[in-house]
Amino acid sequence: MRIVFRVLPWLILLVAGYFFISKKFSINTSVESKHQLLVEKIEAIGKLELVRYQISDVLEHKNKTDFLPEASVLLIVKAEAVGCIDLTKITREDIEVTADTAVVNLPQPEICYVKIDHKNSRVYDTKMAFFREAGLVDEAYKAAEKQVTAEVKKSNILTQTRTNATNVLKPLIEGLGYKNVRFTFE
Template identity: 25%
Template structure:
């Protein structure tokens, strides 16, 4: 009758058993961590694919617009003119003039023209092949006024026996209106709108010099004012 042999294990073999057990557990644990890390990466990549793409591109057009609008006051042109304006008013009885009042007004008028740079938008800015093109809005007369500190009534005469009507305030107001018309007309004849355009082109071109573009082209828009 054959009897099976019992393997002969030495005492040293039993000493290795705890080490092998621990090593096996360590290997299994390491493989588990690697698998978990690999799975987590796939999950994260899946989540990223669902999120919207965020770009770091800067809206250069908006920055350019803000920079230009900051120098709006530097693009204005001022026209100043002194004028002598006579006005008069008559007192009548029927068709007969019985008295006349004359007022002579020395006035200083001021016209300010320029470009409303707040009208610049993204459509006004074109960038192509590192070249920048800016189209400016049309120049316009922004303001006209009488400088009352430099204006005065030079002469006020109600005529023979002061029979003319005493209407100095009305005649002065009329003289100021006439002065403004003359000053605006003279400013237009002096090409104030083209001057405003030239000043704006120079200012905006200098402003854009150090923006990194190979070339900067500033274009103007014709004005509908000062015509006719």
């Protein structure tokens, strides 16, 4: 008990001194980043994006181990998926023109990409994660991306892409003077 009364005044004096010095002599910090960017590859892209899905996923990701308590993270994930048609696959043989009719054979619609929007996604809560929080959050985002991709593949995004291709391209070809315009998908 006597040791506490001997050490306590010194501890209080030390804490007070720290606050006095830190307020009196503020420590300025600066951050400096240097970047060396290199363009590795340039590609010509002819994909016409025709539909975009914006998706929200609420994900509770748990990590169970034998020797540590169960850790969990709750994420609100924002993602987007885009359906498109690759116009670079169209050749002369895919376009048939007669008098006032144009028949265009378009490539099959595809899912251009599915990506997580990290800027608008949020970590809502973590429990018992302690020193493994970053890894747990990373695992959760990867699981969310897999699940969103699987759900998009099951959705009607390709059907909507096909419908939107007709709606977007038909007026363009009609503007060239063709009264009858038909699209097929190969």
